[in-house]
Amino acid sequence: MSHESPLIQSLRTAVAAAPTDVPLRLHLAELLLGEGLSDAAVSEAAVALQHAPGDAGARALMVRAMEMPAPEAPQGPAAPAPTGFDWRAAEDQVKDAVPPRFVTSETPEAPVPVAGQGDPGDAAVWEVDTPGSVTLADVGGMQEIKDRLEAAFLAPMRNPELGRLYGKSLRGGLLMYGPPGCGKTFIARAVAGELGASFMSVSINDVLDMWMGNSERNMHEVFETARRQAPCVLFLDEVDALGAKRSRMHHGGMRNTVNQLLTELDGVDGANEGVFVLAATNVPWDVDIALRRPGRLDRTLLVLPPDAPAREAILRYHLRDRPIESVDLGKLVKVTEDLSGADLAHLCESASERALLDSTRTGTVRMINMKDLLAAAKEVRPSTDPWFASARNVAMFANEGGMYDELLAYLKRKRKL
CATH class of the missing domain: 3.40.50.300 (P-loop containing nucleotide triphosphate hydrolases)
Structure with missing residues (x-):
């Protein structure tokens, strides 16, 4: 501190004796700023703000000291060219006394979506199938x-x-x-x-x-x-x-x-x-x-459960790629009355499981036979029965405009009324 004036040195002694005297410390900071010692002035202003956070004079002095250009570096071959005031260093120096001037969130807050204001390119794309081969x-x-x-x-x-x-x-x-x-x-x-x-x-x-x-x-x-x-x-x-x-x-x-x-x-x-x-x-x-x-x-x-020709077509479809032997479709069709298409698919799956399990137990691979299919048919119960139980009451007591006449005729034919 040999470059400081005697007055500044005297004030430093006075401030050390009365560290909570904010006006005295600010006077010292003003003198330091007048001598071009901006860094020292910033330090004194920071301490003053610690004792009096709301002091407008201390804040104004802090701003003036931080905005003062840095003193020229001593001439010499190794001295780098000045690049301006180091704001980051200054903020680190006074961060405990003054809140940061600029705050940048690391994860910006996502905007709240508003209906109808999305990007038109984000609109739902409805899938449309081209004309298929199924008729x-x-x-x-x-x-x-x-x-x-x-x-x-x-x-x-x-x-x-x-x-x-x-x-x-x-x-x-x-x-x-x-x-x-x-x-x-x-x-x-x-x-x-x-x-x-x-x-x-x-x-x-x-x-x-x-x-x-x-x-x-x-x-x-x-x-x-x-x-x-x-x-x-x-x-x-x-x-x-x-x-x-x-x-x-x-x-x-x-x-x-x-x-x-x-x-x-x-x-x-x-x-x-x-x-x-x-x-x-x-x-x-x-x-x-x-x-x-x-x-x-x-x-x-x-759309009722499949009739006999439909059941035969469905069974043939679900058995087409499975290893079968001696399957009498006519007999199988007779014992699967009232089963839905989904029930028939499940029947074929169950018969396949029976043959597969038997093959794993015996160590000999065998084909799916009529015995497997008939056993599966006994286990599969028509999934349509609960629906007909509910539909019967509607058809009998809420047949407005004759909408359920066709259903009533079917229930009478099946003797489910």
Whole structure:
């Protein structure tokens, strides 16, 4: 400190004797700043701020001292050129007394997403299948269903002139209902293949969104995509979830989604020309009645467990790549009445497991035989029974407008009433 003036040295002695005297320390800092000793002035101002954090004079002095340019380095061959004030060193020196001037977060806070303000490129891409090779010829049996589909969709499509003559539009909707596992989705794909139309399958997971208004927008985009791909079969899977009865809903957002579905089905100004809406449900009594209004899903089709020709085709399909011997399909078809398509697939899987387990126990690989299949048929119970138990009450006591007449006739024929 030999370069300091006698006055500064005297003040240092006074400050050391009275370290809490803030005005005296600031006076010392002013003198240091006047002598060009900015670093020393910063140190004194920092100590003053420790004793008086809110002192405006101390803060102002600190700023002036930190902004003063550094003194020129002594001349010499090894002296580096000055590069400006070292802010980081100054902040380290006074960090305990003065909070940092600039704070940079290491992990910037993510913006809160706002519905409707996303990047258009992030919009959901709806999967549309090109016309497939599966047609109604690949659906075994079920001739009555094929005839109904022919009248509803296929004949007008194949003969547009005849359709116009009879005023038959190429738009419309059909609701398929029945017990689970009976091939409603496969039939919808077969219709698309028969028409040579694109196929688009939509479920509730594709439409529902947590943000208000996005579910309705998704529903609109689904139909817009189908219209652009016309002719297109739009398959609404589990439509009881997408179009449940609004009277039972307690959430306004879901009611709005059902309203949007109704609007899209109406297809104002013929917008749905060439869009064939097929819907499937296991619980048609839970579907909003407005969906079945004429011009929407105005036709219904009961898809029952596969008949004998259909069961034979299904069994043949699921056994085609398995090692079998001496299988009497005719006998197997007779003992599998009332089983759904899914039940028949499970039967074939169970028979395969029996043969595989026996092969591992004996150490000799053997084929799947009729004994395995009949044993599996005894174990597999029709998964459709619980559905018919529920549907029977609805068909008997809530058959409004004769919607379930076909189901009643089937239950009488099977003596399940």
